[in-house]
Amino acid sequence: MKRSTIKHHWSVPDERGWSVVAREVVALLRPGSVLALQGPLGAGKTTFVQALAKELAAERVPKSPTFSMLRTYRVRRPSASLGTGWIQRLLHVDAYRIEHERDLIPLDLDAELAASDAILVIEWPEHAAHWLKSRPHLILRIKILKQGRKAEIQNDQ
Amino acid sequence: MRKSGRAVGERLRILGLETSCDETSVALLDVGARGESVRLVKHVVSSQIEIHAKYGGVVPEVAARTHVAEVVSLLTSVLGRRPLEAFDAIAVTRGPGLATALRVGIQAAQTLAWLGAKPIIGVNHLEGHIASAWLLPENRRAWSFPALALLVSGGHTELVRMDDYCRYTVVGSTRDDAAGEAFDKSAKLLGLGYPGGPVISRLATQGRDDAFDLPRPMLHDKTLDMSFSGLKTAIRRIVEAQRSNVRRPSFLERAPDGRRTFDLCASIERAIVEVLVAKTIRAAKETGARTVLLVGGVSANARLRRDLAAAVRRELPGAALLKTPVKFSTDNAAMIVAAGAWRLMRGERHDWKKLDAEPELDL
Numbered sequence: 001m002k003r004s005t006i007k008h009h010w011s012v013p014d015e016r017g018w019s020v021v022a023r024e025v026v027a028l029l030r031p032g033s034v035l036a037l038q039g040p041l042g043a044g045k046t047t048f049v050q051a052l053a054k055e056l057a058a059e060r061v062p063k064s065p066t067f068s069m070l071r072t073y074r075v076r077r078p079s080a081s082l083g084t085g086w087i088q089r090l091l092h093v094d095a096y097r098i099e100h101e102r103d104l105i106p107l108d109l110d111a112e113l114a115a116s117d118a119i120l121v122i123e124w125p126e127h128a129a130h131w132l133k134s135r136p137h138l139i140l141r142i143k144i145l146k147q148g149r150k151a152e153i154q155n156d157q
Numbered sequence: 158m159r160k161s162g163r164a165v166g167e168r169l170r171i172l173g174l175e176t177s178c179d180e181t182s183v184a185l186l187d188v189g190a191r192g193e194s195v196r197l198v199k200h201v202v203s204s205q206i207e208i209h210a211k212y213g214g215v216v217p218e219v220a221a222r223t224h225v226a227e228v229v230s231l232l233t234s235v236l237g238r239r240p241l242e243a244f245d246a247i248a249v250t251r252g253p254g255l256a257t258a259l260r261v262g263i264q265a266a267q268t269l270a271w272l273g274a275k276p277i278i279g280v281n282h283l284e285g286h287i288a289s290a291w292l293l294p295e296n297r298r299a300w301s302f303p304a305l306a307l308l309v310s311g312g313h314t315e316l317v318r319m320d321d322y323c324r325y326t327v328v329g330s331t332r333d334d335a336a337g338e339a340f341d342k343s344a345k346l347l348g349l350g351y352p353g354g355p356v357i358s359r360l361a362t363q364g365r366d367d368a369f370d371l372p373r374p375m376l377h378d379k380t381l382d383m384s385f386s387g388l389k390t391a392i393r394r395i396v397e398a399q400r401s402n403v404r405r406p407s408f409l410e411r412a413p414d415g416r417r418t419f420d421l422c423a424s425i426e427r428a429i430v431e432v433l434v435a436k437t438i439r440a441a442k443e444t445g446a447r448t449v450l451l452v453g454g455v456s457a458n459a460r461l462r463r464d465l466a467a468a469v470r471r472e473l474p475g476a477a478l479l480k481t482p483v484k485f486s487t488d489n490a491a492m493i494v495a496a497g498a499w500r501l502m503r504g505e506r507h508d509w510k511k512l513d514a515e516p517e518l519d520l
Contacts, residue, residue, distance in 0.1 A: 041342055042389030046333055064334045064386070066342075067312030068178065070255065072517055106257040144393070 006138070009152040015047055021151050022051035025140065028153070030081040031088075031116045034135060036125035036156075039142030044149055045123045048142070049092055052121065056090055065094040065123070070107050072118075089118035095127035104131055132156070169501065170198070172236070172244040172269070173494035174228065176262035177254025177282045178312070181227035183235045184490035185244060188498045195292060195498075199235045200491050203227040224261040232265065241273040248497020251279030252518030259514035270509040277509045278497045282488075283308060283520050284325070286452045287317065288499060289485040289492035296479040304479075305446035307437045307465070310453035310487075311337035311352075314433075316381050316440040317520060319450075322499045325520040328440050329381025336429055337455045339385035343425045346392045347418065357422045358458055364419030366427035369395060373432050381440045383432055388425070395421065430461050434468050441473055449473070452481040454488075 006028065010021045029035065037045045049062050056075035065071040073090040091112055098104060109131070113120060125132055125139070136156060143150045173184040181203035187196040203224075236243045249266035252259060263279070270277040287306045290296050304319040305328075314336045316329035334342070337354060344353025349360070371391050374384040399417070441449050449469055455461065462480055469478040485492055 040393075041346055042386070042393050046386065050333075061332060063331060064338055066338050067310075067335060068254070070516075106255055108257055144390075 005155060007152070007154045009150060012044070012149040012151055014148060015044070017148070018044065018048050018051035019054070021048065021140075022055040025052065025138075025153065026055045026077070027080045028138060029087065029119050030079040030084040031086070031118060032113055033119045034113070034132070034137035035119065035121045036132060036137050036139045037121060037123045037142070038125060038139060040144060043142040043144055045142060048140070048151070049090075049121055049123075053090055056087060056119075058090060062090070062092050065092045066096050069094055069097060070109075072112075086117065087119055089115075091118050091120040093120060093122040093128075095122060095124040098124070098127040101128060101130050104128055169246055169498070170244045171494045171497055171501070172247045172266075173280075173490035173497060174232075174247070174249045174262040174266050175282070175285070175488055175490040175493045176224040176228060176258050177250045177252070178258060178488060180488040181224040181231060181262075182488065182490035182493075183228070183231040184494050185235050186491060186494040186498070188494070190502070192291075192297065192498060192502060195294075195297070195495070197292070197491060200489065201231050201234060202489055203231065224258055228261055228265050232269075241269070241275075244273075244275065246276045246278070246497070246501055248278050248280050248494050248501075249512075250282045250285065250493050251512060252515030253282055254514070254516060256514045256516045259516065263512055263514055267509045267512060276501065276506045277512065278500045278505060279507045279512050280493045280496045280500070281518055281520060282493075283313065283315070283317075284323070284496040284499075285492040286310070286313075286481075287319065287325075287450060288495035289481040289489070290450045290452050290479045291495050291499075292485055292491055293479075293482050299448060299477045299479060301447045301477075303444050303446050304448040304450055305437065305441040305444050306450035306452060307433060307456075308453045309336045309433060309451075309455040309461075311335055311341065311455075313453060314383060314385070315520075316436060318440070318444045318446070323503065323505075327520055328444065329383065329436060331383045331385060332375075333384055333386035334389075336383075336385055336433060337453075339388050339429055340425075340455070342389055343392055346389065346396060347421065349418075349422075354455060354458060357426055358460065360419050360422040361426040361460070362423075364416070364421070364423030366420075366423035368417075368420035369424035371424050371428040373428055376432055376435055381436055381443070383436055385429065385432075388428065392421070392425065426458075426460055430458070430464050433461060434464050437465060438468050438472050441469075441476065446473070447476055449476060449478045450481075451478060452486070454486050456481050457483045457486045 053062050056077045058073045058075045071092045075090045077087045141152045175182040184200040185198040247266045306317040308315045314331035318326045341353035349356045
């Protein structure tokens with residue numbers, strides 16, 4: 001299958017910088033989209049998701065999903081891709097505590113995505129590599145610099 | 158929810174099930190009609206018994222993860238040979254948690270409620286944590302309202318005002334990482350393993366808690382909210398500074414080998430505990446609390462117990478600090494029974510047919 005390659009990067013000098021990244025990333029998402037967030041501990045993955053949720057007009061501010069592994073937020077935003085309706089739920093997954101990929105099964109992610117009203121953002125995608133391999137997704141890589149962060153997005157090619 | 162006209166009389170043997178996250182737990186408590194006495198008949202948590210041995214090591218992987226094998230095994234061990242005669246009512250966690258995990262406990266409870274025609278009550282996991290402090294007799298005697306609960310665990314950090322049994326208002330909470338998570342991830346950054354809380358606490362006792370200047374975000378702002386995610390970046394900086402300074406000995410390098418880890422652990426613990434204590438005291442003052450409740454997995458932290466006790470004595474004259482017993486601080490079914498008992502005593506019931514998992518349930 002041929003997909004166009006997306007590649008873009010941002011420099012994020014401080015926490016407020018994530019809102020610019022979020023605004024531009026939302027333009028790439030439609031219901032059913034999967035976004036993998038890579039970056040070390042403390043890179044700002046959850047902070048980015050908070051900015052993303054704000055951009056999607058979420059009712060609540062996301063918190064770390066590390067312990068619960070999955071948190072769901074109601075959002076309301078027309079998909080940037082014409083004809084694909086509304087994005088109504090943000091699924092925030094954290095695979096940090098996943099040791100074996102079978103531990104993903106109880107999260108029931110396929111069923112959640114099948115509802116086609118949600119986008120899924122997954123932290124620590126390295127722990128869910130097999131699950132991700134079989135579905136198209138975007139990758140947002142966050143690097144920690146001496147000052148601030150660098151974020152880079154590309155699709156899974 | 159249905160409310161029957163009268164509260165349940167005499168004594169009630171309540172069966173509890175908890176499957177909201179990692180632990181599977183079943184408990185049986187014998188509770189007096191007005192909570193004047195509570196006796197723990199049986200209490201098991203999945204990590205305590207060898208389920209795998211019982212199944213000859215053949216546990217379907219998915220079932221193991223989703224509590225199915227555990228819940229059956231634990232119910233058998235708690236209820237014995239005449240299961241339906243062993244209890245009068247059932248309390249089960251209905252949220253928050255993972256839907257698939259919650260449903261295992263709920264479906265087991267529904268089946269037992271239907272088979273035995275017993276009343277069933279769905280319990281909020283967070284209310285269960287608050288009720289865990291009530292399992293201790295001296296806490297029940299000292300309990301008075303308004304109360305202010307610090308609920309602090311790997312997944313939650315909330316300040317909850319309690320005006321009566323079953324009446325809650327969340328007045329503050331973390332905006333990002335839970336305090337327990339802050340301990341775990343700090344330990345990870347230091348390469349100390351999991352779970353981080355106990356490791357850091359143990360090493361902290363040998364360190365100087367003023368050796369490192371770590372951030373206490375939101376400590377002085379007016380809200381009762383907290384934030385712990387900035388700690389990760391601060392610790393990373395310290396670790397990296399040490400690495401890059403190998404050839405230029407700094408104050409870090411001059412410390413006797415091993416001391417730095419002790420000192421950093423002590424500083425981390427102090428930073429987290431200071432924020433928790435300060436916000437709890439402020440919340441208790443604002444709500445005029447007569448009792449302060451300390452519950453959740455992180456409530457087992459010795460420094461938090463000590464520092465909060467001292468702060469309550471110093472700043473809240475007349476108020477009592479009620480701490481959950483350490484063995485009931487992490488997820489367990491006894492606390493679910495305790496919260497269920499509060500509800501049942503008020504005459505509340507659920508229709509077993511309508512009970513379902515509520516993954517994002519609030520207090």
